[in-house]
Structures are given as structure tokens and as C-alpha cells.
Amino acid sequence: MLQTAIEMMEGDGPTARQQDVLDAVLRLLVEEGDRLTMTAVARRASCSKETLYKWFGDRDGLLTATVQWQAAKVRVTPVDRKGLDLAALTASLQRFASDWLRVISSDTSIALNRVAVGHAGSDKRDLGAIVLERGRFALGRRLKPVLEAGREAGILEFDDAETAFRTFFGLVARDVQIRLLLGDRIELTDAEVDGDAVRATQQFLALHGAKTGPKAL
Amino acid sequence: MLQTAIEMMEGDGPTARQQDVLDAVLRLLVEEGDRLTMTAVARRASCSKETLYKWFGDRDGLLTATVQWQAAKVRVTPVDRKGLDLAALTASLQRFASDWLRVISSDTSIALNRVAVGHAGSDKRDLGAIVLERGRFALGRRLKPVLEAGREAGILEFDDAETAFRTFFGLVARDVQIRLLLGDRIELTDAEVDGDAVRATQQFLALHGAKTGPKAL
DNA sequence: GCCGAACCGTAACGTACGGTACGGTTGTTT
DNA sequence: AAACAACCGTACCGTACGTTACGGTTCGGC
Numbered sequence: 001m002l003q004t005a006i007e008m009m010e011g012d013g014p015t016a017r018q019q020d021v022l023d024a025v026l027r028l029l030v031e032e033g034d035r036l037t038m039t040a041v042a043r044r045a046s047c048s049k050e051t052l053y054k055w056f057g058d059r060d061g062l063l064t065a066t067v068q069w070q071a072a073k074v075r076v077t078p079v080d081r082k083g084l085d086l087a088a089l090t091a092s093l094q095r096f097a098s099d100w101l102r103v104i105s106s107d108t109s110i111a112l113n114r115v116a117v118g119h120a121g122s123d124k125r126d127l128g129a130i131v132l133e134r135g136r137f138a139l140g141r142r143l144k145p146v147l148e149a150g151r152e153a154g155i156l157e158f159d160d161a162e163t164a165f166r167t168f169f170g171l172v173a174r175d176v177q178i179r180l181l182l183g184d185r186i187e188l189t190d191a192e193v194d195g196d197a198v199r200a201t202q203q204f205l206a207l208h209g210a211k212t213g214p215k216a217l
Numbered sequence: 218m219l220q221t222a223i224e225m226m227e228g229d230g231p232t233a234r235q236q237d238v239l240d241a242v243l244r245l246l247v248e249e250g251d252r253l254t255m256t257a258v259a260r261r262a263s264c265s266k267e268t269l270y271k272w273f274g275d276r277d278g279l280l281t282a283t284v285q286w287q288a289a290k291v292r293v294t295p296v297d298r299k300g301l302d303l304a305a306l307t308a309s310l311q312r313f314a315s316d317w318l319r320v321i322s323s324d325t326s327i328a329l330n331r332v333a334v335g336h337a338g339s340d341k342r343d344l345g346a347i348v349l350e351r352g353r354f355a356l357g358r359r360l361k362p363v364l365e366a367g368r369e370a371g372i373l374e375f376d377d378a379e380t381a382f383r384t385f386f387g388l389v390a391r392d393v394q395i396r397l398l399l400g401d402r403i404e405l406t407d408a409e410v411d412g413d414a415v416r417a418t419q420q421f422l423a424l425h426g427a428k429t430g431p432k433a434l
Numbered sequence: 435g436c437c438g439a440a441c442c443g444t445a446a447c448g449t450a451c452g453g454t455a456c457g458g459t460t461g462t463t464t
Numbered sequence: 465a466a467a468c469a470a471c472c473g474t475a476c477c478g479t480a481c482g483t484t485a486c487g488g489t490t491c492g493g494c
Contacts, residue, residue: 033338037451048472050454059452111338113399118335120400121250121328128400136392136399167420170391174383175353177395182330182353183337183345203384207420254481265442266483276482 014069018055021045022069025062030111034118038062060124067112067127071134074103081149089150090201096143097172097197103135104177105188113181140165158208167207171200231286235272238262239286242279247328251335255279277341284329284344288351291320298366306367307418313360314389314414320352321394322405330398357382375425384424388417 014022024045028036038059042049056062079092103109113131120128140162147164150156158164179186231239241262245253255276259266273279296309320326330348337345360382367373375381396403 034335035339038453039451042473046472048474049452050456050473051471053453054471113395114334114338117331117398118251120398121331122252125400128398132396132399132401136396166391167388170387170389171384172387173392173395174387175390178330178390179349179353181334181337181345181398182349183342184349203424207423255483256481259443263442265444267443267485268441270483271440 013072014065018065019069021047021052021055022066025066026070026108026111029066029115030107033111034115060119060126063115063119064126064130067116067130068134070108070112071130074134079146079149081145084149084153084155086155089146089153089155090205092146093168093201093204094194094197096139096146097168097200098193100139100172101176101188101193101196104173105180105186105193109135110180113177117181136169139169143168154210156205156208157210164208168200168204171203172197230289231282235282236286238264238269238272239283242283243287243325243328246283246332247324250328251332277336277343280332280336281343281347284333284347285351287325287329288347291351296363296366298362301366301370301372303372306363306370306372307422309363310385310418310421311411311414313356313363314385314417315410317356317389318393318405318410318413321390322397322403322410327397330394334398353386356386360385371427373422373425374427381425385417385421388420389414 013019021041025036025041028040028044032040038049038052041062042052045052052062056065104113113135116127116131119125144161144165147156147158147161147168151158151161156164176186176188230236238258242253242258245257245261249257255266255269258279259269262269269279273282321330330352333344333348336342357379361378364373364375364378364381364385368375368378373381393403393405
């Protein structure tokens with residue numbers, strides 16, 4: 001059953017075969033970066049270039065579909081806002097932090113962000129917008145309710161949830177993402193990721209934790 | 218007087234004429250991004266392509282020389298470590314923060330980081346390494362002595378200067394750089410930059426300021 | 435005034451790659 | 465079994481662009 005790029009845009013996701021192709025593009029993107037050729041994609045995915053063009057329109061369409069496909073694969077564990085105490089909030093923040101660190105340090109994320117950054121420089125700003133929307137902004141949308149629940153529970157104090165989120169974001173990511181994107185070889189073991197998540201969470205709580213008793217700053 | 222790319226690598230910088238060419242590349246890079254062509258550079262700089270190749274070797278050499286040229290233009294105001302008190306340290310940190318925010322939000326920085334990120338994905342990792350070295354790491358080398366002076370003066374408390382610097386970096390940059398690189402249009406007025414610098418500095422002091430009297434966290 | 439080096443402007447070359455066309459194969463419908 | 469759609473593999477086309485080559489101009493040295 002033929003499914004055009006337009007149909008993919010507005011309807012149900014790619015077919016199984018198309019997903020295979022997009023996964024091949026992902027792998028190729030990690031290996032070769034933005035200089036992957038349509039020929040290489042066709043060869044890797046064992047499909048014809050004609051099919052690629054029929055399904056995805058052109059090279060940019062293929063890259064866009066790939067980015068969306070990868071973004072769709074990222075699923076998150078929701079947080080229950082009931083019975084929130086300091087321990088639960090701390091665990092939640094740590095989990096967000098470690099998840100995020102693992103995402104931005106993954107090969108696929110690095111490769112995808114690289115092509116998105118490259119495309120943001122040209123007229124084709126779509127890729128950057130998608131990555132931003134499904135990455136940074138999606139994280140904010142998921143984390144802000146947690147922060148606000150913490151505030152309602154009297155655990156956190158802040159004026160603006162967006163600002164508070166950005167502080168947390170900075171404490172977690174620091175210079176990791178830009179260094180990775182620029183080619184710095186950072187080794188991030190699981191232990192280090194968890195340690196960084198703990199540190200970032202503690203720092204955030206030190207800044208925005210509710211002041212109780214003599215802990216006034 | 219002819220000056221080959223090799224001579225430029227190991228010796229005195231580019232000649233005045235070559236600087237004009239590199240400035241033209243910079244402007245073109247801001248306008249067109251990585252898809253600038255050698256023909257466009259030659260036309261913009263009013264020089265021949267033959268000269269470009271004689272001076273810079275090839276396209277990558279031209280881009281490398283451009284990145285180094287821009288990096289060389291960034292100069293910093295040193296900080297005197299004598300008579301350091303909290304006010305002086307605060308002012309110093311705020312200045313670092315606002316300077317850095319202005320750098321990473323400038324058109325040239327964004328354009329340069331974009332091409333560097335793109336090149337970091339291919340075999341040509343040079344550009345990324347240069348940007349990293351003259352950007353993030355240069356900032357760290359300049360800031361760490363300030364932090365250590367603050368610690369010696371009893372104003373700051375931290376174990377590792379590198380870790381403390383990265384915390385400050387995160388508090389300052391937050392999500393700004395990645396958003397700009399991905400094409401997000403962020404408006405950063407001078408007032409906002411200064412305000413962010415103050416906020417980041419206060420947050421850093423809250424985390425690493427020496428505990429005096431009843432201010433224990 | 436003459437010579438050569440450096441350089442400009444432009445034309446030309448080679449190639450890599452995006453995009454298209456086409457013959458052959460498989461699987462499905464009638 | 466005939467017809468047809470979807471698809472694979474490959475050959476092909478057009479073009480953009482990196483790189484080179486060349487004629488003409490400026491300029492410093494003798």
C-alpha cells in the first residue's frame with residue numbers, strides 16, 4: 001500500500017517497512033553524519049531510490065521523517081502528583097536528570113542534533129524546530145507540572161515555573177551537550193550520569209527548596 | 218609577499234589583506250551558513266579563487282583560518298586577584314556571565330558554532346576542537362583562577378574548581394546556546410543579559426558562597 | 435622603461451550527488 | 465493465468481561546486 005509523504009505528515013505514522021528504512025537512516029546518520037547520500041540510504045535499507053522519493057518526497061523529507069520517527073520513539077514515565085513528599089520529588093527530579101543526560105549523550109541524539117543544527121543555518125529550519133519541540137520543550141512541558149506540584153506541596157519555592165525549569169536544565173546539562181556536539185569525547189558512565197543527576201537535583205533543591213526552620217538563606 | 222597556509226599555521230597571523238578576506242568569510246557565514254561557496258567568498262572579498270587556494274589550501278583551510286581569526290579577536294579583561302572581597306568577586310562573575318551570554322548569542326558565534334558542529338560530525342573534527350578550545354575551555358581557564366582566588370579569600374567554598382566552573386557555566390548558559398543553534402529566535406536585550414548574569418551569579422553564590430554567621434543553608 | 439611576482443576576474447574541468455527513468459521481480463486481485 | 469501495483473536494482477541526467485588554468489593588470493625593484 002502506497003503511502004505518500006503527505007499522508008505521513010497528517011496521518012498515522014510510517015508503515016513497518018518505512019520504519020525499517022528510517023532506522024537505517026538513523027544508523028547511517030550516526031555513522032556518516034549529514035553527508036549521507038540517498039544512494040547510501042537505499043543500499044543500506046535495501047530499497048530503491050525511487051521508493052525513497054515516492055515515500056519521502058526528497059532528501060529533506062527523508063531527514064524530517066527520520067527526526068520525527070526518532071522523536072516518536074522517546075517515551076516518558078509520567079509522574080503522579082498525589083502524595084508528593086520531598087523524597088518522591090527528589091527521586092523524580094533525579095530521574096528526569098539522568099534520563100535527559102542519557103538522551104543528550106546518546107549517539108543518535110548527537111547525530112540528530114548535528115544535522116538539525118546544520119539545517120537551522122539554512123532556510124530549512126524545520127529540523128531544528130522539530131528537535132527543539134520534541135526535546136527541550138517537551139522536557140519542559142513534562143517537568144513543569146512536577147515542579148508546580150512540588151510548590152503546591154510546600155516543598156519548592158519559585159516565582160516562574162519556566163525560569164525554575166531552565167535553572168534545573170542548566171544544572172543538569174551544563175556544558176555536556178555543546179561539548180558533545182562540537183566533537184569532544186566525553187566518557188559518561190552510568191555511575192557518572194547518576195552522580196550528576198544527584199548533584200544537579202541537590203543544587204536545584206538548595207536554590208528552590210522551601211526554607212524550613214533555620215535554613216533561611 | 219606570499220604566505221602559504223602552512224606559514225599561517227605556525228607563525229604570525231594573517232596579513233591585513235587576508236584579514237579582510239576572513240572578515241568577508243565571517244559575514245558570509247552569518248548570512249549563508251555552511252553552504253557558502255568559494256565563488257561567493259571570492260566575489261565578496263574581491264579576490265580571485267586562485268588566491269584563496271594559494272593562501273588557505275582548500276575550503277576547509279579557509280574555514281579553519283576563519284574560525285581561528287574570529288577566536289583571536291576575542292579578548293578578555295583580566296581580573297586582579299588582589300584585595301578580593303565579595304563585591305569585587307560578584308562583579309567579576311557577573312561580568313563573565315554577561316560577556317559569555319553576549320558571545321554565545323551573537324550572530325557570528327552562532328554561525329561559527331553551527332559550521333563547527335557540522336564539521337564535528339565528519340572526519341574533519343578540527344573546527345569543533347578549535348571552537349571548543351577557544352570558547353568553552355578558554356573561558357574555564359580564565360574563570361577558574363577567579364574562583365580559586367575567591368576560595369582563598371574565604372568567600373567561596375568548593376572542592377573542585379572545574380566542577381564549580383561547570384556549575385556556573387550551566388547556570389549562565391542554561392538552554393540558551395542549544396536553542397539558538399537549533400534556530401530558536403530568542404530575543405536577548407542588554408537588560409535581560411545583565412539580569413540573567415545577576416541571577417546566575419546569585420545562584421552560584423548561594424550554592425558555593427562561604428557560609429558566614431546565620432546564613433547557613 | 436622593463437621584468438617578474440602577486441593578484442584579479444573568469445572560464446574551464448571533474449566529480450559527486452540529488453533526482454528520474456526503466457526493466458525485471460514479487461505478490462495480489464480477478 | 466492474465467493484469468496490475470509495489471518495489472528493487474541500476475543506469476542515467478542535470479547541476480552545483482570545489483579546484484585548476486589562464487589572460488590581463490598592478491606594482492615594486494633595477
